[in-house]
Each structure stands twice: as C-alpha cells, then as structure tokens.
Amino acid sequence: MxxxxxxxxxxxxxxxxxxxxxxxxxxxxxxxxxxxxxxxxxxxxxxxxxxxxxxxxxxxxxxxxxxxxxxxxxxxxxxxxxxxxxxxxxxxxxxxxxxxxxxxxxxxxxxxxxxxxxxxxxxxxxxxxxxxxxxxxxxxxxxxxxxxxxxxxxxxxxxxxxxxxCLKVLRVPSPAKPPQLTGPWEITPIREDDIDFIRSRTVFPRSYEFIRSRLPWSICVRPKGGQCHPIAWQFLLPDGSFGMLHTEPGYRRMNLARTCSAASCYSLEQLYRTEDENKRGKYPHERWAWADILLDNTPCIEMTASMDDWGSDNGWxxxxxxxxxxxxxxxxxxxxxxxx
The missing domain is CATH 3.40.630 (Aminopeptidase)
Structure with a gap:
C-alpha cells in the first residue's frame, strides 16, 4: 500500500x-x-x-x-x-x-x-x-x-x-472550574465594535472578517457596564487551539490573562458536555486545550506553566x-x- x-x-x-x-x-x-x-x-x-x-x-x-x-x-x-x-x-x-x-x-x-x-x-x-x-x-x-x-x-x-x-503547551483533560473574577470587571464575548481595537493589538495581522467569524468563540474581560473596549481577551481558533491571548499593558500582572484562559476552558467543557456513553472519553468531548507560544515569549510560557493542568512538560x-x-x-x- x-x-x-x-x-x-x-x-x-x-x-x-x-x-x-x-x-x-x-x-x-x-x-x-x-x-x-x-x-x-x-x-x-x-x-x-x-x-x-x-x-x-x-x-x-x-x-x-x-x-x-x-x-x-x-x-x-x-x-x-x-x-x-x-x-x-x-x-x-x-x-x-x-x-x-x-x-x-x-x-x-x-x-x-x-x-x-x-x-x-x-x-x-x-x-x-x-x-x-x-x-x-x-x-x-x-x-x-x-x-x-x-x-x-x-x-x-x-x-x-x-x-x-513556537512551544506547544497543553492542558490535559480535567474538570474545568468556573473562572473567579474580582474587581470592577466582567467576562463577556468580544463584540463586533471591538474588532478594530483588537486588530490594532495583534502581533500577527488578522483580517476583520477572520476576527468577526471567531466572535462566538471569544472571551474577554472588560470594565463593568460594557461601554469600554476589552482589557484582556482570548479566542478559540479554527484549528481548535487557543490564541491571540492579550492583556493591555496597564492591566498586566492582575491575572486577567489567566482568567480568560480559565473562562475559555470552562465554556468549551460545557459546550461539549455529553451523556452519550459512546462519545464520552473521546475528543472533542474529552476536552484537550492547547496553544502555540512564540519561543521568545518567556512571560507567556511561564504564566501558562503556572496554571493548573497546563504546561510544556507534555508539549513540544x-x-x-x-x-x-x-x-x-x-x-x-x-x-x-x-x-x-
């Protein structure tokens, strides 16, 4: 053959x-x-x-x-x-x-x-x-x-x-916990009127149409009331990985990127939850998560390694x-x- x-x-x-x-x-x-x-x-x-x-x-x-x-x-x-x-x-x-x-x-x-x-x-x-x-x-x-x-x-x-x-980091399948967020912020999807702002922050250029297509599978943190642009966000990309994780400079070291990642994992686990014994334990119902991080992005690699069930030990x-x-x-x- x-x-x-x-x-x-x-x-x-x-x-x-x-x-x-x-x-x-x-x-x-x-x-x-x-x-x-x-x-x-x-x-x-x-x-x-x-x-x-x-x-x-x-x-x-x-x-x-x-x-x-x-x-x-x-x-x-x-x-x-x-x-x-x-x-x-x-x-x-x-x-x-x-x-x-x-x-x-x-x-x-x-x-x-x-x-x-x-x-x-x-x-x-x-x-x-x-x-x-x-x-x-x-x-x-x-x-x-x-x-x-x-x-x-x-x-x-x-x-x-x-x-x-890049370094591929993985989150092994395990129950995801609802994200805990304190302070004057809330977790929401990204809106269409955020797209130009998001595009201005991307390291690798993404088209307006691409980001618009991913809005249903986006998570962001924004000031309560919804009138301001997001201050941190993440997307589920079409290949099933997480990407475009970003926190605005003035809001870093506040665990907001960690919150976005936890919220993404939890929402996907809920979306794929099934009672069908023939599907349980099989991907995509057994929920793996992963992301590719530029090798010189040491802060992001270190942050991911410190998160529950995430890390590069089983990555490559x-x-x-x-x-x-x-x-x-x-x-x-x-x-x-x-x-x-």
Missing part, C-alpha cells in the same frame, strides 16, 4: 469523518492539530461531524478502514486565513524521526505541492487562487503551514522561505512554516531559536 499518495477525505460523509477521527484519536495529543480543525471549524461547534464546507482534508492512503502504521494527514481551512495543518503518525513515537519517516513526510509534501500547482485531483473543486500567499519580502508563492512538529524541520526546511519556532517545539511551491531546494530562513 502506498503511504505517500494523497487522497481527499469526504467531509460531507459522517461515516468518513468518524473513520478519519478514529484513525487520529490514538495519536492524541500530537494529532490534535488535525482533530481540532475537524471539530472546531463547523458553524455549530457542538455538532461534531457537521463540518463546514470551507474545511478540506487529505490523507496519504486510500482505504480508511485499513490505515498503515506510517501515514500523514493535511487540512486546509480558508476560514483560518487560508492556513494548512500537517500531522504524521510518527510524531506520537518517541525519539527522532528515522530515514523512512523523513522520506515519507518529504514525499507527501512534494505530492501535495505538485497537486496544487497542477490543480488536478485531489484539488478539484477548491479555489486555488486564494490558497497561495506571498510574504512582503518574498514574491515566491507560499503555503502557510501552522504548528508543524519539530521532527520535520530538517526535511521540510529546504522547501521553506520562513520558519517561526513546533514551527509555523511558509512552504514554497517550487520543486528546487531553496535556502530557508529560520528565526533564531531561544534556549528553553
């Missing part, structure tokens, strides 16, 4: 979605980058299996009922600013990647980029014009892959124009990659990796 081909997953079929998810669940937490996209992109988050048509998925083997030991999966989410996610089953194995695993990942990525260039199967029906992004300092067409495991840095870096290292280094469509090797630029 070929394990470096490329086969489209039918996300309109509940059976195919469940088979796909069951292939990935034994590889949790490493496979959360794909599972999170699968169960957090729908307009109705509570309806696992109701997948937005704006999410696309591929896998490296054809028969979902007979998965090989070594395989890879890719998702593409137009609603997540046209980002991709990648997972390989070898990530859940301890130790460095071996030659066979690195060759497999390289072959899958080559097949994927060539399919985009050709526009043939399994890319038919996708608007390829919006997939390719270009950095301002680099006119080459690029694909934005987020949260790629560190195991694949060396085999994928020759295809990269830019690599940004990952990379946000801009991958070229060119076949020839290119000289990749890597942001220096601070020492942990």
């Amino acid at each position: 070929s394990t470096s081909g490329l086969y489209r997953i039918d996300l309109s079929s509940f059976d195919d979605i469940e088979q796909f998810a069951n292939i990935l669940r034994p590889h949790i937490p490493h496979s959360l980058v794909i599972l999170g996209s699968l169960f957090s992109t729908s307009d109705n988050l509570a309806s696992a299996g109701t997948i937005s048509p704006s999410l696309f998925a591929w896998i490296s083997f054809e028969d979902l009922k007979n998965p090989p030991e070594l395989f890879s999966a890719i998702t593409y989410s137009p609603s997540n600013d046209h980002q991709f996610r990648f997972f390989c089953s070898a990530e859940s194995r301890t130790g460095s990647a071996n030659f066979e695993e690195r060759r497999h990942v390289s072959d899958v990525m080559k097949t994927f980029t060539q399919s985009i260039v050709s526009g043939h199967e399994p890319m038919q029906g996708i608007d390829l014009r919006n997939i390719v992004k270009a950095l301002q300092h680099d006119s080459r067409p690029l694909l934005h892959f987020g949260s790629v495991n560190d195991k694949w840095l060396h085999c994928l870096q020759p295809r990269c124009s830019l690599v940004i290292p 280094v990952c990379h946000w990659m801009y991958i070229t469509l060119e076949d020839r090797a290119v000289s990749g630029q890597t942001v220096p990796r601070p020492r942990l």
Whole structure:
C-alpha cells in the first residue's frame, strides 16, 4: 500500500469523518492539530461531524478502514486565513524521526505541492487562487503551514522561505472550574465594535472578517457596564487551539490573562458536555486545550506553566512554516531559536 499518495477525505460523509477521527484519536495529543480543525471549524461547534464546507482534508492512503502504521494527514481551512495543518503518525513515537519517516513526510509534501500547482485531483473543486500567499519580502508563492512538529524541520526546511519556532503547551483533560473574577470587571464575548481595537493589538495581522467569524468563540474581560473596549481577551481558533491571548499593558500582572484562559476552558467543557456513553472519553468531548507560544515569549510560557493542568512538560517545539511551491531546494530562513 502506498503511504505517500494523497487522497481527499469526504467531509460531507459522517461515516468518513468518524473513520478519519478514529484513525487520529490514538495519536492524541500530537494529532490534535488535525482533530481540532475537524471539530472546531463547523458553524455549530457542538455538532461534531457537521463540518463546514470551507474545511478540506487529505490523507496519504486510500482505504480508511485499513490505515498503515506510517501515514500523514493535511487540512486546509480558508476560514483560518487560508492556513494548512500537517500531522504524521510518527510524531506520537518517541525519539527522532528515522530515514523512512523523513522520506515519507518529504514525499507527501512534494505530492501535495505538485497537486496544487497542477490543480488536478485531489484539488478539484477548491479555489486555488486564494490558497497561495506571498510574504512582503518574498514574491515566491507560499503555503502557510501552522504548528508543524519539530521532527520535520530538517526535511521540510529546504522547501521553506520562513520558519517561526513556537512551544506547544497543553492542558490535559480535567474538570474545568468556573473562572473567579474580582474587581470592577466582567467576562463577556468580544463584540463586533471591538474588532478594530483588537486588530490594532495583534502581533500577527488578522483580517476583520477572520476576527468577526471567531466572535462566538471569544472571551474577554472588560470594565463593568460594557461601554469600554476589552482589557484582556482570548479566542478559540479554527484549528481548535487557543490564541491571540492579550492583556493591555496597564492591566498586566492582575491575572486577567489567566482568567480568560480559565473562562475559555470552562465554556468549551460545557459546550461539549455529553451523556452519550459512546462519545464520552473521546475528543472533542474529552476536552484537550492547547496553544502555540512564540519561543521568545518567556512571560507567556511561564504564566501558562503556572496554571493548573497546563504546561510544556507534555508539549513540544513546533514551527509555523511558509512552504514554497517550487520543486528546487531553496535556502530557508529560520528565526533564531531561544534556549528553553
């Protein structure tokens, strides 16, 4: 059986979605980058299996009922600013990647980029014009892959124009407590009239439309009365991770970021609560939470490590990659990796 081909997953079929998810669940937490996209992109988050048509998925083997030991999966989410996610089953194995695993990942990525260039199967029906992004300092067409495991840095870096290292931190499944907030503040969702203010504070640019699409899955702290902009906030992103955590400078060291994170975890646990014995104990009803933090963001890493059930002990280094469509090797630029 070929394990470096490329086969489209039918996300309109509940059976195919469940088979796909069951292939990935034994590889949790490493496979959360794909599972999170699968169960957090729908307009109705509570309806696992109701997948937005704006999410696309591929896998490296054809028969979902007979998965090989070594395989890879890719998702593409137009609603997540046209980002991709990648997972390989070898990530859940301890130790460095071996030659066979690195060759497999390289072959899958080559097949994927060539399919985009050709526009043939399994890319038919996708608007390829919006997939390719270009950095301002680099006119080459690029694909934005987020949260790629560190195991694949060396085999994928020759295809990269830019690599940004992050630390993935995880919250293991455990009962979430309602957030406790004292002072003249309240916890609310972010409103549409907050969007321009939020955008002015983002480290990585996000479109107005993107932030607007995430409002139902946002948490913020604002002064009571609701007339002022938020002073701290966090979003659930389309890949199932938490992101865009921010506290205004004048309100830091008041545990407001911690409050936003606790409120996000609690609200998601309530949303996915189920009495169905066939679903309990399975992601997304067994609630993992995770976030990617820039490696040089020491204050955020330290804050997360101090929170209940969070930390990097069961996390790993990952990379946000801009991958070229060119076949020839290119000289990749890597942001220096601070020492942990």
